[in-house]
Amino acid sequence: MQTQQWPVFQLVSYLLILSQLVCFSYADVGTAAQYSPPYLPTACYGDDQTQFPSSNLFAAAGDGIWDNGASCGRQYLVRCISASQPGTCVEDQTIQVKIVDYAPTAQSPPSTQSTTIVLSETAFGGITNMAVDSINIEFQQV
Numbered sequence: 001m002q003t004q005q006w007p008v009f010q011l012v013s014y015l016l017i018l019s020q021l022v023c024f025s026y027a028d029v030g031t032a033a034q035y036s037p038p039y040l041p042t043a044c045y046g047d048d049q050t051q052f053p054s055s056n057l058f059a060a061a062g063d064g065i066w067d068n069g070a071s072c073g074r075q076y077l078v079r080c081i082s083a084s085q086p087g088t089c090v091e092d093q094t095i096q097v098k099i100v101d102y103a104p105t106a107q108s109p110p111s112t113q114s115t116t117i118v119l120s121e122t123a124f125g126g127i128t129n130m131a132v133d134s135i136n137i138e139f140q141q142v
Contacts, residue, residue, distance in 0.1 A: 026140055027077075027138045027139060027140040028116075028138070028139055029081070029136065029137070029138055030062075030064065030065075030117065030136075030137055030139060031112070031115040031116050031117075031135065031137065032078065032080075032115055032116060032117050032118070032119050032124070032134060032135050032136075032137045033103075033110040033111040033112040033115040033117075033118050033119070033124075033133060033134045034110065034111050034118065034120070034121055034123075035060065035103075035106055035108045035109065035110045035111070035118050035119075035120065035121075036108050036121055037108065037121075038107050038108055039052070039058075039101070039106075039107060039108065040107065041107065042060075042100045042101035042102075042106075042107075043060075043069070043072075043101050043102035043105050044072035044073065044099065044100050044101055044102070051098075051100050052098075052100065053098050055122070056120055056121075056122035056123070057095050057096060057097045057098070057120065057123045058097055058098045058100045058120050058123065059076070059078075059097040059098070059099055059100070059117050059118060059119045059120065059123060060099070060100070060101035060102060060103040060106045060110070060118040061074075061099045061102055061103060061117060062103045062104075062114065062117055062118065063103075063104070063114070065099075065116060065117065066102055066103075069102070071099045072099055072100070073098065073099065073100075074098070074099045074142075075097070075098055075099075075141070075142040076096070076097055076099070076117070076139045076140065076141055076142065077094050077095070077096055077139060077142055078094065078095055078096075078097055078119070078123070078127065078137050078139045079093065079094045079095075079127065079138045079139070080093070080127040080128055080135045080136070080137055081135075081136050081137060081138050082135070082136040083128070083134075083136065084132065085130065085132060087129060087130070088128050088129055088130055088132050088135060089127065089128060089129070090126070090127050090128060090129055093126065093127050094127075095126045095127055096142060097117075097119060097120075099117075103115070103117070103118040106118065111133045111134065112133045116137070116139070117137070117139065
């Protein structure tokens with residue numbers, strides 16, 4: 001009877017080991033543009049200067065993540081994965097941004113319309129090497 005249980009035990013052991021090797025990602029893929037000052041007022045916090053992180057890593061949410069304003073204050077990890085020009089993305093660079101505005105109503109127009117997220121100049125420059133209108137990103141909520 002033990003000989004029949006041994007293959008089942010081996011199979012379960014192999015599946016357990018295999019499950020530890022598989023990496024699941026909970027990130028989404030989208031596009032990002034940038035916008036410039038003036039940033040105030042914002043759709044989330046109006047004229048409140050304290051809404052901006054001291055790092056200046058903030059963003060305006062596009063329609064895809066706006067969620068009727070529920071995205072205000074959310075934090076996202078953002079990474080550039082590709083762009084129209086090779087060498088645009090800073091390799092292995094991820095930034096954390098705070099949503100402070102709604103892109104379609106932002107005080108300053110984004111460099112490209114209808115993107116997933118519009119990054120402040122500082123945030124966009126943190127993950128790109130050169131001036132482009134938009135990039136492809138991987139992002140996830142923190």
